[in-house]
Each structure stands twice: as C-alpha cells, then as structure tokens.
Amino acid sequence: MSDTGSSRFSRRVCLVTGAATGIGRAVAWRMAEEGADVAVLDINVDELETTRAGIQARGGTAFAVIADVSVPDDVRAAISQVESVLGPIDVLVSNAGVPIVGKVHDITLSDWDRTFAINTRSTFVVVQAVLHGMRERRRGTISITASSAALVAEAGSAPYAPSKAALVNFTKQVAVENAALGIRCNCVCPGWVDTPFNDPAFTSDSERVETVSRQVPMGREGLPDEIASAILFACSDDASYMTGHTLVIDGGLTLGPT
Template sequence: MQPLTLDGSVALVTAASRGIGRAIALDLAEHGADVALGVRDPDAAAELADTIRGMGRRVAVVRMDVTDLAACRSAVDDVVAELGTIDVLVNNAGGGIVEDALDVTEEHFDTVWELNTKSTFFVSQHVAKHMRTAGGGSIVNIASQAGLVALPGESSYCLSKAAVIHMTKCLAVEWGQYGIRVNAVAPTFVETEGTAPALSDEAFRADTVERIAALHRIGQPREVAAAVTFLAGEGASLITGTALPIDGGWTAR
C-alpha cells in the first residue's frame, strides 16, 4: 500500500483556526499539503500558520466569513493567486441553534441554512470552477450525524446537514466529468471549544456516550481530520458522492 501523501497539493480549509478545522489543517500539512486557512479573524490563525510553516509548508491566511459569499469568492481567487491552485477544499464552517422545532423562527432557520448549506454550495461552486480549469480536485464537506438521524432540539441543524449530504451526491455526479471528487464526513460529538458547554453537563455527556453505541466515547478532532485527509488524497481516487459517518456507531444503532 502506498503511503498517504498530499505532496505538492494545495488545500483550502474554512473555519480553520480552531477545533476540527484546525486539526484538519494540521493533518493535511503533515501529509504534505500547502494550506490556505479561511478564517473570520486572521489574527486568530497566526499561531496555526506559524506551526504549518514550521513543517516546511506554504501557508495563506484569508478572511472568510462564509455568510458573505462575495468576499468568499474574492478570498478563493486570492488563494489561487498566492498558492497557484486549490486541489482540495474542506468546507468545515458551520453551526446551529438549539431550540424546539415549535420555536424555530424564520430568521433562525435562514441563519443556520446560510451558514451550513448555502455557503457550502456556493464556496464549492466557485472553487470547482478553478478545479475544472486545473483538471480536477477533491472537495470534502463536513456534514454531521445530525444529517443522518434526528436530534431533538436541533431540527434546523439536522435539515441543513442532511441537505449537505445530498448536495455532496449531486455535486459528485455533476462534477465527476471534470475530475472533481466530492465527499462528506458526518461526525458525532467531538471534543472542541464549541461542544464544551454541552458536554460539560454530566447528564448530557453520559447520554451522548451511551448513544455512541459501539465505542461509547466522545470523538477527537484528529479522528475527523484523518478521514478528511484520506478522502482528499489519491487513496480515495474511486470514492465520490459518499458521506462517511465518524460516529462510533451512533447511526448503526
């Protein structure tokens, strides 16, 4: 088996400054990729950028609020101008609002949809135009187990991530002719700054661990990152249009 390598490739990771995004950026760099960090606050990514440069990789830091699509298109163009291409796109930015379905407002629904679904589609679209010109590439969307099962109190989030999973299939089928592969990963609860408040509740954490039916533990960012790196690379050259659960067995239950 050939070693996993992304030598000579350029990857763009959105929301890369912390949590899963940070782990993905580091793992891609460790496997040879130059990395563009798409972040809301470039100062927050300074330490990460220095770490990746210390690995001998090139780094670009671009301001990307994924709800501002015009700015995102400009940021993508800036990455191509600075690093020459984008071979790998990781759509990591996302989030949700916890509330009962009876209480979801139109404003909250639109906020979650724009953050998780609309941004993933249109950032992918613009990057794919560059990839088509270059002869191909790999897009990996960070979906969620919430796109595969119902999580009470997270209806708008579940819907948005289910749409990302089906979007992954649609784009894979359309863009395969250009050599562009499109896949997704669907993580369970992972230890990050974002999940810390919920997981600090002992009853919630115990219930979550119980529902992760096979392994009964919370995930780690590096475990998501490893799957993303695999899907980005040549080892996954015949894999497209799939959503890989990284859920410890939650959705198998």
C-alpha cells in the same frame, strides 16, 4: 506530527474553511505534515493565526484569510486571494459551520436563516467558486463536513440537522455532475467530537459526559485528529475511486440506542 510517513499532498494547494479550531485545524495541520501548501479561512482572527503558525511549524506553506462564509462576496474574494498567493486550489475542505439548535415550534426564523446561510449556502458558494478552476483543469477533490445529525432525528436538532442533511445530498449532486471531469466530492458525518464547536450543546461537563455515554456505543467523543484522518483519506489518491460517498465517523451513534 502524523506518523503516516506519507506525502500524499505534496505540491498540492489545499483550502480549509472553518479552520480556526477543532476539525478544520486538525485537517490543516495534517495536510501540512503531508506536504501541502495550505490556505485556511475563518472569521476568528486569533485562533486562525494559531492554525497558520502550526502549519508553518509542520513544514508547510501557509496562507490565512479572514472571511465570513455567510457573505458570498467575501468568500469569492478570499478564494481569489488564495489562488493569487498559492496557485490553483487542488483540494477543498468545506468545514465551516455553526451549531444553532432548537425545537421546530420555537426556533426563530432568523436562527433558521442564519444556520442555513453558514452551514449550507456558504458551502454552495465556496464549492461553486472553486469548481470553476477545477473543471477547467479537469482535476480536484472536495470534502464537505456534514454531521451524523443529518442522518437521524433527534428532538431539538432543528435547524442544525436539516442544514447538514442538505449537504449530504449536495455532495452527491457535485459528485455526479463532475465525476467525468476527474473531480471527486465526498462528505464526512462526524458524531460528537471533542471540540469547542459542541460546547453550546451542553450546560455542564456532567451533561456532556452523560449524553455521550448514552448516545455513543463506543462511550466517548471522537478526537479532531480522528475525523481529520478520514477527511485526508477522502481527499487523497488512496480514495481515487470514491465519490459521492457519505463517510460516517460517529463511534456508532447512528446505529441506534444501545
């Protein structure tokens, strides 16, 4: 349970994509603790059920929907299901992503296209679908999960880093177009976080430890709950005058070599 003792999301409907594990699950559970009705979306059926059960265990109303975020019609249908069951979406956390990496000279076109379909295009689709209702109601908050990789260059980070860099600018676009309607949009840029998402980046535990120790001034990976804390802040009224912002949570990784 969160020790914030607050109910910042009481009577609010929140949708979290990419919620089966890691950051998305942590966000969903924390929002439930703070009074939200939480819808969670992912393609991983078994893990998503664990997330859904955890929402209920924390006293929240939960609704889980299975969808492939790279298929626009599936995303739009899922959002319609959420709103028919829980009501209009007040808070969107667009968190789904895939960690496909490689060097520019040897990645395949299919890898490039799949990465942008899941990391970038799907964010556009889900944000656009939710925005229609938010604009009618003249309220809403959106958080988009980008990455510290969006802000620096590192050999072997294509196509992942460019797909996340696009989200940083997309966040600003959504923010500037909707601020006058009472809708805020911010993005978070996590660094290395101890989740299954990052497992494919390493061939061994020792490589993981060495990479993190070398790149991160704080000397460790972040925890999903640490990223969730920042996302909840950005989506809450505590951040009521913040929009279009890129919130970097990376243990100092983007500060440069130590």
